[in-house]
Amino acid sequence: YITKQKQFDSHFGSLVKEGMAKFNSLDFTYDFDSVLFLLDNKAVEFLYSQPDSLNRTPGEVFQVILNQYKEPESFIRDYIHKAGEDPKFTFHVQIDELYLIDIGYEEQVYPDTAMLPRAPRHALNAGTFAHERNFFKISYGIYIDFIERSLLILREMWLIFVMEFFTLSLVFIVFILTFRNMLKQNRLSEMKTDFINNMTHELKTPLSTISVASSALGNPAIFNETEKVTELSSIIKKQNKHLSELIDRILDINIWERDQV
Known part of the structure; x- marks a missing residue:
């Protein structure tokens, strides 16, 4: 079973990375610029707002906004389907580092990375990205979590079970x-x-x-x-x-x- 898990992760890990690389080679700059602009505005709010007035942390807000950018998810889903696979998966953004930047000042929001929202344990990394704007600097990874991973692995193993x-x-x-x-x-x-x-x-x-x-x-x-x-x-x-x-x-x-x- 462990061997099949590794084969599954290797196969679909390569597939999602290839799909993400294809997506990055396309021109989606305008759409994503609007996302970065919105993140910049949110960074300003966090820099100049009283902490007690905030309902959510910067990491939570940034993660929600990045998750709302659906073009990568749609592209990868279509890419996997064209490759002859059709598993169900969920799309996750995992923030690794986040800084809020003011004039001559840079604050790391989460010195302890364990406090950052994490992707599911078995999610596969599709790519890592870094962006720096006027009021924030961020690095994050895009992860794909195959919901029926265990079931798909067991389906591949049924012939082995029968032979055994x-x-x-x-x-x-x-x-x-x-x-x-x-x-x-x-x-x-x-x-x-x-x-x-x-x-x-x-x-x-x-x-x-x-x-x-x-x-x-x-x-x-x-x-x-x-x-x-x-x-x-x-x-x-x-x-x-x-x-x-x-x-x-x-x-x-x-x-x-x-x-x-």
């Missing part, structure tokens, strides 16, 4: 999926460990039985015992079938595990 929202959402989704996958992998690993432990026991049992039965069949002493041979053959056949079923289970679980991954 989707980026954060994507990161959150990826995190959730990764976490779920880790839990699934952990569960599969535990299941595999349990399965291997169980299968180790399950496989050893039929293999041991087949081994014992095979060894017994290899003994010539039982060749004449038909029932014994039949029983041992049945045991081998039964355990072989059980072993085949275990192998099929292992293959099925292996296929299921690959599908889960």
